[in-house]
Amino acid sequence: MEEANIVVIGAGIVGLAIAAKLSERNEGVYILEKNAKFGQETSTHNSGVIHSGIHYPPGSLKAKLCVKGNLMIYEICEKYKIPYKSLGKLTVAIEEEEMEELEKLRRWGEANGVEGLKILEKEDIKRLESNVEVEKALYSPSTGIVEPDELMNYFYAKASQNGAVLATKTEVTGLRKIGDEYEVSGTSFGEKFTIKAKSVINCAGLYSDKIAMLIGLDVEKLGYKLHYCKGDYFRLIGKPPVKMLVYPVPKGPGLGIHLTPDLAGVVKLGPNAYYVDNI
Template identity: 70%
Template sequence: MATNEDEINELERLMRWGEVNGVEGLRILDRRDIKRMEPNVEAERDIYSPSTGIVDPDELMNLFHAKATRNGAVLVTKTEVTNIRKMDDGYEVSGVSLGEKFTIKADTIINCAGLNADKIAGMVGLDVEKLGYRIHYCKGDYFRLLGKPPIKMLVYPAPEKLGLGIHLTPDLSGTVRLGPNAYYVDSISYEVTSGEHEFRENVRKFLPCIDEYELTPDFAGVRPKLQGPGEGFKDFIIKHEADRGLFGFINLIGIESPGLTAAPAIGEFVSEIYESEIKK
């Protein structure tokens, strides 16, 4: 959604990207079209994406877990990996599980440790600073809007450098969530620390009626960004590190938004790497 000329240019760029990537049904809407679909929204242009939708993240995780279990996977919680040693025939993984030390042997390791993926990469001797694998914590807070929802669809402003901007998301409970914002932090915390004033100021330019609603803190998350403060965009790292002497070690680093949306496709891609490059 665009509210000025610069944002319209950004929208046109995103439209081209969407078409190149095969997203079907995309349309540019003008102010009249926008008002017909979302009367409370104020914008000059918008990209309408009819194939965009929402899911319940918890239920999606439950589905992934059930499918993985049916395929023979075992999920081990309350477990920390503390060391990985490269062996001639694979890897020795050591750690602590439920207070007990353990050591296991692995032919293949897929490092998808999220906020700690750089630490896991460092355990096998990779220079995370030199390779650009260092994770920077970038926090995002959410607020929930109380009362009758002022929108029916997902409403996104033009994206910002650190993320998608504070957007409006109707969820499956029938209420609307605002967020996330984006700011770098030194440690991981899931407490909402932003004030609602920032959210109102940001959203007011495209949803003036925000001042008629009460906002309440909802939840917070932390993105594992590869770019630090002041740096340009850096994409996901998905790489088999065989060329660095680590055959069978696959890194997934910096998988932030839209990592959840892309999870099935990422899983297929990693599976293809395993089948074509590692499986004996």
């Protein structure tokens, strides 16, 4: 039986970042990833947006981590030359009821410590984005974009330099606590494996509830059960209609269909959002 100090299950951006940090002061860090390469799921299937922190209730953990993470990502990107752009974002209101929502997002953002938020009128919006026809918008200057693959490459390189080991094509199918340690089992490249670990960190993303169930947690009772919500993107052809991120006032699941320029200036439109039973 193999032995490890810390096992991180899942090599998305969260798993890699955790492994990179923990391996600074701990030996025997292993990252187990069921795919052939790290970051093959939600970490690379998204808008690549560095959010400011306006969408989350004040005092919530998500709000605190988003605002702190916003600053940290910019610092990392600047220090290690990871491609990014601080574009700023317009959250636009069309209907009267959406004007009130803009004010709520501004209040939330300010309570969360987001700096530079402004409610803009039609004329000011036109000066920033000539193709955007709305009455009001919330401007958040600290919103930007990053290349997710490059950010993950940084975290993987840092973890690897610290001695952490990434095992791909390695799927965890068993997890149990034995005394003060954990027994992690599954298949790696088609062969069965078992690892004894002092600590296990669940970073399995879309499969994190299944990992939690392996250890005996009641995911339904604890509220850990995942409900899959998918979204589709389209890439616009021709001259980009916007330079900044342009979002609607959020309604329903997700943050709404938005316009997101990538690092080359090409604009993506999406995602929509719909629930599915399986992935």
